[in-house]
Amino acid sequence: MTSKTTDENNKSKNLRIWSAFLYYDYRVLWLSGVSAMITMNLRMIITGVWLYERTGLGSTLAYLGLVELAVRIPSNLYGGVFADRLDRKKLIAITQFSSFIFIGLMTILETSSVLTIWHVYIVTAVLSATSVFGNPSRSALTARVVPRNVLAHAVAMNTITWQIGTIITPFVFFVTSFAWREGAAESLVLSFWINTSFALVSVISPLFIRESGKALNVKSSENIHRNIINGFKYVIAHPILPGLYILDIGVTVVSYYRELFPIFAKQLYSRGRDAVAILTAFNALGAIVGSLLVMYTHKIKRKGVIVLYATLAYGFLLILFGWSTSIWIGIFALIALGAADAVGMTMRQTVVQLTTPDNMRGRATAAHSLAAMSANGIGKWEVGIMSDTIGAGDTMILGGVVSIFVVLLIWYGLSGVRKYQYTEEN
Numbered sequence: 001m002t003s004k005t006t007d008e009n010n011k012s013k014n015l016r017i018w019s020a021f022l023y024y025d026y027r028v029l030w031l032s033g034v035s036a037m038i039t040m041n042l043r044m045i046i047t048g049v050w051l052y053e054r055t056g057l058g059s060t061l062a063y064l065g066l067v068e069l070a071v072r073i074p075s076n077l078y079g080g081v082f083a084d085r086l087d088r089k090k091l092i093a094i095t096q097f098s099s100f101i102f103i104g105l106m107t108i109l110e111t112s113s114v115l116t117i118w119h120v121y122i123v124t125a126v127l128s129a130t131s132v133f134g135n136p137s138r139s140a141l142t143a144r145v146v147p148r149n150v151l152a153h154a155v156a157m158n159t160i161t162w163q164i165g166t167i168i169t170p171f172v173f174f175v176t177s178f179a180w181r182e183g184a185a186e187s188l189v190l191s192f193w194i195n196t197s198f199a200l201v202s203v204i205s206p207l208f209i210r211e212s213g214k215a216l217n218v219k220s221s222e223n224i225h226r227n228i229i230n231g232f233k234y235v236i237a238h239p240i241l242p243g244l245y246i247l248d249i250g251v252t253v254v255s256y257y258r259e260l261f262p263i264f265a266k267q268l269y270s271r272g273r274d275a276v277a278i279l280t281a282f283n284a285l286g287a288i289v290g291s292l293l294v295m296y297t298h299k300i301k302r303k304g305v306i307v308l309y310a311t312l313a314y315g316f317l318l319i320l321f322g323w324s325t326s327i328w329i330g331i332f333a334l335i336a337l338g339a340a341d342a343v344g345m346t347m348r349q350t351v352v353q354l355t356t357p358d359n360m361r362g363r364a365t366a367a368h369s370l371a372a373m374s375a376n377g378i379g380k381w382e383v384g385i386m387s388d389t390i391g392a393g394d395t396m397i398l399g400g401v402v403s404i405f406v407v408l409l410i411w412y413g414l415s416g417v418r419k420y421q422y423t424e425e426n
Helices: 003-013 024-055 058-083 088-111 117-145 148-179 189-208 224-237 241-252 258-269 273-295 303-323 327-354 358-390 392-413 415-419
Strands: none
Touching: 024 058, 024 088, 024 117, 024 148, 024 189, 024 258, 024 273, 058 088, 058 117, 058 224, 058 258, 058 358, 088 117, 088 189, 117 148, 117 327, 117 358, 148 189, 148 273, 148 327, 224 241, 224 358, 241 303, 241 327, 241 358, 241 392, 241 415, 258 273, 258 327, 258 358, 258 392, 273 327, 303 327, 303 392, 303 415, 327 358, 358 392, 392 415
16 A cells, blocks of 8 residues: 555544645635525525516426526536536636626616516526536536545535525525615615626636646547547446436436425415525525535445435425425424435535546536436426426425335336445545
8 A cells, every 4th residue: 555545544534524625726616616606596596586576476487497407408518528628717717707797787687677587587598508517617626626535525515615605695685685675665686786796706716726627638639529428428337327317317306496495485384585585594504414414424335325315315304394384394394305415415426526537527527417407407397387286285295205216216226326335446
């Protein structure tokens, strides 16, 4: 065993929650991710509430999910390829610059009182495409800025930070949405301007990362579409990744709720913006708890089993969330749902990066993002439509039952996930 390997093994025994922050490049990448995350979360809350208050229809948000889905599929495919061909730092900066421009445009339209539903749909389509295009670069770069034994902690810290932002942003929205009045009603103008400010911060920070943003051992002369095909071949032949992606799709399509809190606040609790902020924040709080739990699982080798147990718990908690009309039980269910989802998501991301070489990592991450984001788009549509048809509560109960079935199917039908065990070499 080399001295370097011995050193890393010793460090892995002394990992702390803050271990990833000991590395400068990770700190800068983290700052970039924080500002981008707040920008995206705040935009989704603002546009979701803006649309629902003007129409009162869950289908309005459902069709927004279809718009996102339509642009995310090609963006995922090409985003993964370019993450393995070009400078990942520059790709992140470029995609965040587009967020700044288009959120700023939407802000100006709302300030001028000429923003329409179609404006929101078009901007959402553009920003869904650009954010997804940059996600493989950000994820692939994470594995470059920390040692292998710290990767799970780095991914977990990314999730924790994301969820802290998810707690903060609804309250930022809540305060700003009531701080600006137009006539007798509160306006969202100030919320839009705050969102634009965060978008500006996210543009510059990736350029300060010292580590090279270019993937290792890349054949940049290879045809782009050949890169895509090779990426698909790699993922399909992988013993673990197909099971992880199918699990994510099968559960999310029937249970997506995070951007649909305006629907649940009204149908389950007969509440408005205050409940949207509360539900969003407590769900994020649960995700922080789940991410912290992941940091204490580095000694557990069977990481695939952790994913399966977390997703199984998620299914049962969906049933509890849909069953109760008490906001207190709903808050408890959402905390637990956030925790279970964070454990499963963090472990899935970690396994993808641990089992993939650097020159394929962008495409493997893109495939994971494609599965997750496409499922989110379809799920938003499905849950929105079903909530109008059978009610939000029954939709979640049905989603929970289907989720449990999907977990059992993967558990016994695709055993690669269940059998995967982490070692320093694999």
